[in-house]
Structures are given as C-alpha cells and as structure tokens.
Amino acid sequence: MSRDVALDRVTMRFGAITAVRDVSLTIGAGEFFSFLGPSGCGKTTILRMISGFMEPTSGAIRIGGQDMRGIGPNKRPTALIFQNLALFPLMTVGENIGFGLEVRGVPKVERHSAVQRLLDLVALPDAADKRVTELSGGQRQRVAIARALAVEPSVLLLDEPLSALDLKLRQHMRAELRAIQRRTGVTFIYITHDQGEALTMSDRIAVMNHGVIEQVGDGASIYDHPDTAFVAAFVGEANRFAGTVAEVADGIAALDTPVGRLLGRNPRGLRPGDRAVLFVRPERMREDGAENALAARVSHCDFEGAFVTAVLETADGVRLQVHTPHRGGALPFPPESAARVGFCAGDAVVLPPGDAA
Amino acid sequence: MRAVLEPALRRYGAPLTVTLLVMSAAWVLLMIALPQLLMVDYSLRPMLPPSKLGGPEDVHTLRNYGTLWSNAIHLGIFLKTVWGSALVTAVTLALSYPMAFYLAQVAPKRKLPTLVLMLVVPFWINEILRTFAWYIILAYNGPLNALLVGLGVWAEPVRLLGGDGGVIAGMVYVYVLFMVLPIYNAIETLDRHQIEAAHDLGAGWIAIHRRIVVPHAKPGIAVGCIMTFMLAAGSYAVPALLGGPQSRWFTEIIYNWFFEGGNWNQGAAYAFILLVLCVGFILLMMRLFRVGLTDIAR
Amino acid sequence: MTAAGLRRLMTRAYLVVFFGYLFLPLGIMAAATFNASRFPTVTPWRGFTLDWFRVLAEDLRMWQALGTSLLVGAAVVAVAVPLGIAAALLLDRLHGRARTLLYAVMVSPLLTPGIIIGISTLVFWKQWFGVTGGLFLTVVAQSSFIATYAMLMALARLQRFDTSLEEAALDLGASHWQAFRRITLPYLMPAAYSSALIAFLQSFENYNTTLFVRGVETTLTIYIATKVRTGLTPAVNALSLVLIALTVLGAVAYEIMRRREARAAEHRAP
Ligand SMILES: Nc1ncnc2c1ncn2[C@@H]1O[C@H](COP(=O)(O)OP(=O)(O)OP(=O)(O)O)[C@@H](O)[C@H]1O
Numbered sequence A: 001m002s003r004d005v006a007l008d009r010v011t012m013r014f015g016a017i018t019a020v021r022d023v024s025l026t027i028g029a030g031e032f033f034s035f036l037g038p039s040g041c042g043k044t045t046i047l048r049m050i051s052g053f054m055e056p057t058s059g060a061i062r063i064g065g066q067d068m069r070g071i072g073p074n075k076r077p078t079a080l081i082f083q084n085l086a087l088f089p090l091m092t093v094g095e096n097i098g099f100g101l102e103v104r105g106v107p108k109v110e111r112h113s114a115v116q117r118l119l120d121l122v123a124l125p126d127a128a129d130k131r132v133t134e135l136s137g138g139q140r141q142r143v144a145i146a147r148a149l150a151v152e153p154s155v156l157l158l159d160e161p162l163s164a165l166d167l168k169l170r171q172h173m174r175a176e177l178r179a180i181q182r183r184t185g186v187t188f189i190y191i192t193h194d195q196g197e198a199l200t201m202s203d204r205i206a207v208m209n210h211g212v213i214e215q216v217g218d219g220a221s222i223y224d225h226p227d228t229a230f231v232a233a234f235v236g237e238a239n240r241f242a243g244t245v246a247e248v249a250d251g252i253a254a255l256d257t258p259v260g261r262l263l264g265r266n267p268r269g270l271r272p273g274d275r276a277v278l279f280v281r282p283e284r285m286r287e288d289g290a291e292n293a294l295a296a297r298v299s300h301c302d303f304e305g306a307f308v309t310a311v312l313e314t315a316d317g318v319r320l321q322v323h324t325p326h327r328g329g330a331l332p333f334p335p336e337s338a339a340r341v342g343f344c345a346g347d348a349v350v351l352p353p354g355d356a357a
Numbered sequence B: 001m002r003a004v005l006e007p008a009l010r011r012y013g014a015p016l017t018v019t020l021l022v023m024s025a026a027w028v029l030l031m032i033a034l035p036q037l038l039m040v041d042y043s044l045r046p047m048l049p050p051s052k053l054g055g056p057e058d059v060h061t062l063r064n065y066g067t068l069w070s071n072a073i074h075l076g077i078f079l080k081t082v083w084g085s086a087l088v089t090a091v092t093l094a095l096s097y098p099m100a101f102y103l104a105q106v107a108p109k110r111k112l113p114t115l116v117l118m119l120v121v122p123f124w125i126n127e128i129l130r131t132f133a134w135y136i137i138l139a140y141n142g143p144l145n146a147l148l149v150g151l152g153v154w155a156e157p158v159r160l161l162g163g164d165g166g167v168i169a170g171m172v173y174v175y176v177l178f179m180v181l182p183i184y185n186a187i188e189t190l191d192r193h194q195i196e197a198a199h200d201l202g203a204g205w206i207a208i209h210r211r212i213v214v215p216h217a218k219p220g221i222a223v224g225c226i227m228t229f230m231l232a233a234g235s236y237a238v239p240a241l242l243g244g245p246q247s248r249w250f251t252e253i254i255y256n257w258f259f260e261g262g263n264w265n266q267g268a269a270y271a272f273i274l275l276v277l278c279v280g281f282i283l284l285m286m287r288l289f290r291v292g293l294t295d296i297a298r
Numbered sequence C: 001m002t003a004a005g006l007r008r009l010m011t012r013a014y015l016v017v018f019f020g021y022l023f024l025p026l027g028i029m030a031a032a033t034f035n036a037s038r039f040p041t042v043t044p045w046r047g048f049t050l051d052w053f054r055v056l057a058e059d060l061r062m063w064q065a066l067g068t069s070l071l072v073g074a075a076v077v078a079v080a081v082p083l084g085i086a087a088a089l090l091l092d093r094l095h096g097r098a099r100t101l102l103y104a105v106m107v108s109p110l111l112t113p114g115i116i117i118g119i120s121t122l123v124f125w126k127q128w129f130g131v132t133g134g135l136f137l138t139v140v141a142q143s144s145f146i147a148t149y150a151m152l153m154a155l156a157r158l159q160r161f162d163t164s165l166e167e168a169a170l171d172l173g174a175s176h177w178q179a180f181r182r183i184t185l186p187y188l189m190p191a192a193y194s195s196a197l198i199a200f201l202q203s204f205e206n207y208n209t210t211l212f213v214r215g216v217e218t219t220l221t222i223y224i225a226t227k228v229r230t231g232l233t234p235a236v237n238a239l240s241l242v243l244i245a246l247t248v249l250g251a252v253a254y255e256i257m258r259r260r261e262a263r264a265a266e267h268r269a270p
C-alpha cells in the first residue's frame, strides 16, 4: 500500500548552515517524484529527514497523514536506498534481502519464497547464495532495491542510486527502476543531480538550490516554463541575454540587451526598468530571423548524427548555440560564414536574474 | 549529559547505550579511578589497629611520605631506582635506534616481514622467562663467567648475580623491545626520498639523523622512553631474580611494607611516590618531544 | 674495501650481534634443560638427558599453578574483552572533551606500573568491600589494564566501520539491539578474537600485578619466580622451554592472522 508524503515548512539547520529552508510540498501516493539539484543543495538531508535519521529543526513531515515526529527510522513505512548501497558484506545476497523480514520474525520458509520472488523481480533469480562481493555494480544495485522492497515499504527513498554505474548501465537501470515502480505502485522519492535521470523517470520533479525548492512540476513544464533563472539555466541548455526591461504588453516583455531589443514571455510580470535575463533553448533557435533576429558568425559546427549543433558569435562577442535536426543534404552553418538566426517571442522567457547557475 | 550521549542514543538506542555506559563506568570507576584515589587517601592516613579506625587519631597526615626523607637507606634506594631506570632507558635507546632505523629504512623489503617477526616473537615471551635466561647466563658457574675466564679477561669467576650491574643488564635485555618497536613504527612513516634528498644536498650521516630522522622519530622515541622507564622503575621481577640484598629496588621496599612490614598505609605512600615519578617522567617526555597522549597510546 | 662495502659489513655485524643478543640467552636457557647437571647451566656440560621433563611432569604443584593460570586467564578474557569492546563502542560515539577525558583515563593503565595497579586494587577492595587477595582480585586487577588492549583494538576496527550499514539495518525495521547483534557485533568479531588471545597471554605472563593481589594463590608465572629463588633445578628450564615453544607458535599464528587481516583491509579500501 503506497502512501503520500507531506513536508510542511520543513527546515534543517546544522549550526550556522541551513541545509534545508522552509520546504513545503506534497508527494502523491504512487508517484515517482524526484529532487534535482546541484551537489550540497540539501537533497540527502531531505531524504534522511523523511526516513527518520534526522529530525527537522522545525516543520513537520507526514506520511499517509500521520505526523512522523519522534518515530524512529525502524518504525517508519519507508525504505532507503543509500548513496553507497550499504549492503551487508558479511551476509549473502539472500540474507541481505531477507534481513528486513527476519527482524520482523517472518518464518524461514516464507522468507525464502519472498526472497526468491524479489530476486525474480530484479532479474537475479540465481543470486541468493552469492556473496555481495561477487556481484557487479549493477547487480548490487538491484540487490539493494530488492532488499528495500522486501519490507513492503509505502515509500521508497533512493539517494543517487545510479551515480556509481557507468553510462550504459545507468540508462538501462533508469528504465528498470521506472518499470519496478509501475509494477509495485510504491511511492518513489528519487534524488539526483542528473537532469536526464530526473526528466526521463519522474512524474514530477522538485528543483532545489541552496536548500530551497525553486520549482515543482512535471518534466515538460520545468523545461518549457521555468519559474526562475536558476531552473532555466540548470535544467537543459539555454542561450541567455542579460538586459533591462523596456516595455511590457500582453504577457510579452521587450528587453534591451547588448545585441539589441529582444522579445520574450513575461510570466513573472516584470516591469519596465527591471534588470532581467532572457533565456531561449538552442533547439528553438531558427535559421531564418523573423522576430528577434540576430546577426552572427559561425565559429564552429558539430555534426552529431540526428542533429547539428552550431556555436555562433555575435559582433558584440555574445555566444549562441543552435540545435537543428539533420534531415539529409548539405550541413547548415558552414564554419566562418555569416548567419542570421532568430526565435519567436513565445519560445523565449524573461526572468529576474536571481541565481543563474 | 543528554547532549553528550545524543549520538550514542541515536546509534544504539537507550537500553544498549545504558548497558555500554554501565560497563564503561564499572571499568573506569571501580577498576581504575576509585582504586587510585583510595590508594592516595590510604597513604595519607596512619596505620592504626582496627579499634582506632575512625577515632581521633584517624586523620590525614603526610607522615608516611616523610618516612622516605628520614630513612636514608630508603631514600638511597629510591634515588638509585630513578637513575638506574634512566640508565636502562638511555642504554636501550642507544641499542635500539640503529635497529629501528635499519628495519624501517635500510632492510630489503623481502626480508622485512621475517626480521620484524624475529623482533616481535621474543617480545611475546614471558618477562619472567627472559629474566630467568639472564639468571643462568650470569650465574657464578654460568657461561658468561666461563667465557670471560676462558678468554683470560679475569682469572677467577666473578659474582655477577646479586648486584646492581646484573639487575640493569637484565632490565636492558627484558625491555629493549619496548624501545625498538615504537621507534621502528615512527621511522617507518618517514619518506625515503627525504633522506636521499638530504644526502644529495651534501648532508653527512650524522646531519641526516640529527636533522631529519630523529625529529621525525620523536613520537616513537618518546613512547619508547616512557614505556622503558615506567617498566624499569616499576619492575619487581628483574631485581627479585637477578638482584640481592645489596641491590634492592624501590619496588621491593614497597612489597616489603605490604607483606613483611604489614604497614599498608606506608606502602601505599611509597607506591604513590613511584606513580608520581612515572607520571613526572611521562610529562617530561611529552614536553621534551612535544607529543600528545594519542601518539602514546597506539 | 670501499666505504659502502665497509658499511654493509658493519650493518651485517650489528644485525648478527643484536639478534644474537636477543636469542642466545633463550637458547642457553633451553640448552640447559638437556644438561644432566643438578643446577641449570651449560658450563660444564655433564651429558645429555631428558630427565628434567619427567621431573617437571611429576611436579604436582606445577600442575596446580598451571590450572590456576588457565582459570585466571579465561576469567580475564571473559571480563576484559567485553569491557574493552563496550568502552570502544561508547568512545566511538563521543566527541570533544568528554571523549578526550574518558580516553585518557582508559589508556592510563598502560602507563601505570603494574605493581601500582595491584596495590590500588588490593587497597580499594579491602577498604570498600572487605575483599582480600585471591583469585577474584587477581582477575579484577589484571582485567583493569588488559581491558585497555581490548578497547584499543576494538576502537581501531570501529574507525574503519561504515556506519551506514547500521542505518540500513534500522531502516529495514531492525531494532537497535538487532542492528547491533546482526551488523556491528559480527563486524567486531575479528578484533574480539585477537584481543582475547592478547588478553589471555597478558594474563598468563603477568607477574608484577598478580604478586600483590594473589593472596595465597599461585599462578604459573609466580610459581616459576618462586622456583628460581628457592629450589631451582633444570625442571624450571624444561617448563620454560615448553612455554616458549607455545608462545612462539601463538605469536606466529597471531602475526599471520594480523597480516592477513591487514591485507584484506587494504584490498577492500579503493
Ligand atoms: N550531519 C551534518 N552536519 C553538518 N552539516 C551537514 C550535515 N549533513 C549535511 N550537511 C551540510 O548540509 C548541506 C546539504 O548537504 P546534503 O548532503 O543534503 O547535500 P546533497 O544535496 O545530498 O549533496 P550531494 O549531491 O553532494 O550528495 C551541505 O552544505 C552539507 O555540508
């Protein structure tokens, strides 16, 4: 049975450091929810508070509506997959997976069948009697997942579980994790600093910076409609132009920048005279410059098969990236040539400068 | 108190933390701290028959400590113990330093495990047995006399047992390994390149040892000296086996107060003086070599 | 001869002299066992005999003393090892001043002369509990400093412990006690075995402390010392030879164990 997790104005301080500041959000039952943010932003701290290894300095954590204050990690309906996995080196794979059941007093026979079921689930049917040290990185990863699922948690917490794996395995495990989550219906709370992981797996993502949640939403809305300059810069790639707002009308702002006046959406309601940054994704740039036209020289152009990435430089030395799909024929943007590019106002967003990573 | 124990409570939970606390307290209080304190208290009281305990004469006094001053024989033995232990320490240091240096820096890597094992094994052998070995060597009809007479060093066998010389020679033998191993451990961490660099810069062997090796080995030397001095000053077995009535050690006086003089209070005072001597030596070494307690207990 | 050659020669000579100094006395003592002389010596040599082993085997008081030593040793292991491990577990979770102070007190027995440990134990138990010297006080006095060895060994191992293993156990629903019993304690077992061995040997060979708290009991070490002073025969050498042989075996086994453990630790570290 999966449950929802609610954080209510949670703050965690370590002496002078505030690792988590005033975080409020609700994670739905059965959701795959990710916390995305740079190293040291407080992700692990949030997870350790949910699992009960730390009590928040202030604020409350509720799981399935029940306040968790004073309830130890061994009494919470959560299971944590540690950043280093923390498999028990002196036990076999089967003993590791069965540990949670063993300490609950589940009889041996039942335990055995549960362990076997879980090993099948994580595609390691013959590993029960192996030593943990005999397994590869990806296999250990699966054992850790099976061990956590064995206690039938309502909420599974995963702390950068794929960071130690190589690229191929990481991509494979992404799909696997997502499939396990669908099959079990358990609430997954997933921590990562890898945006690709967060975007591909999650129902919703919370982007964190310096202990604060900057934005919560599904992958598309975070990518297409960032609320802050940090989110726009941290998630995906973006061309950026700093300047001053000149005019606003109909949800569009005109920004005076070193390369001229540029138009973009104005979701934060900036006013003329405000300092601001305009962000536009490289794949939203167009070869013809209708609106927001820019003259630039091509400094280089990389052919990547499915698409082409060109790096351009304007007369004022502002660098631009352009992604275009490759549809056969000659490559666009021959190096050292002059080019005109542009973008629609609806594809760009103007945000307060804030803390752009 | 709760704040101090917070990490333990988090990790072990209350029942286990309390158990650990009770066990540690039993050891630290009942077996270490209180006995020492009580020994000091005991040494400050006069010896009284049971009927007078708690009476008007049962007061704190320094009289038991005064005994050492007024008894010239005891004072002489005490001073001899001090300088004898210092001598043992100095001789063992001189004997051990080259060995420690050889093992740590010169010995070929392949032979090292065997050499270290050869040093460690005698270290495990009972102190009494090692002392007894010297008893046989020093005996009047023993091999050392036979050898020296045979070489013509002296014409007649000489009494080697029962004198201060035999006691000190025996102590050097018995405690030398407490000096070698700590110095070896310290020099082992010295990067060989430092010596080579100094050599390259034209430093002679004496300069290299004085400026590079010895400063690096300081913690080890301090530990070795502390252990050797403490063991020598507190030794009962060696003087009891190799010494005689003319070469009594301070520990033997203490023993006599307890089990022949029957004056425990007096014995406790002498024991405390011995403890103060050792603690004083430890502090002196820590100051001299600028090392801390964690360097010592490893 | 070159300077380097001379230095090598001198080094070799020094090594021979040093190891000769270490082993020759033990060798002479062992050799005296086989000399058919009433007094243990190798000069003059009066012919080979194994008779002193028979004399030793028939010495009833020796067997009694051995029994006492084994009993005391076992009791010291049972007391000192758990105390030392408990103290290490506690120290591992303390910080700052409390830790420094407690550590200093726990280590102090190693820097205290053995006879003072014996005396303070004797006086304390007599004064507070009316207990006089005997087996009980021998075990207590020996344990008070042997526990320090156990503490240091357990602490060294704990410092390499990955505490997230305990957290993982708790997270999976184990009680604090279950996490301790299933995770922490098994991890500490190698240190417990080594310290049990050390504790037993330390207890077995202890003389200075035991002398003051033994009452009328006689351990084997005490018995040997008494024999050397009164009634010395080569039977004592025979006994010494047996003990040395056992110790050497034990020491070599322990060293091999320790090195294997150290190598395993190196392997595990990335
Ligand atoms: N036990 C602690 N004591 C003191 N400071 C801590 C503690 N745990 C975390 N911090 C601090 O809190 C901040 C957030 O740490 P946290 O481990 O939550 O970061 P993270 O987002 O998980 O980083 P990473 O991606 O590197 O794992 C950091 O500045 C860290 O130094």
Ligand SMILES: [Mg+2]
Residues within 6 Å of the ligand: A043, A044, A045, A083, A159
């Ligand atoms: Mg982290």
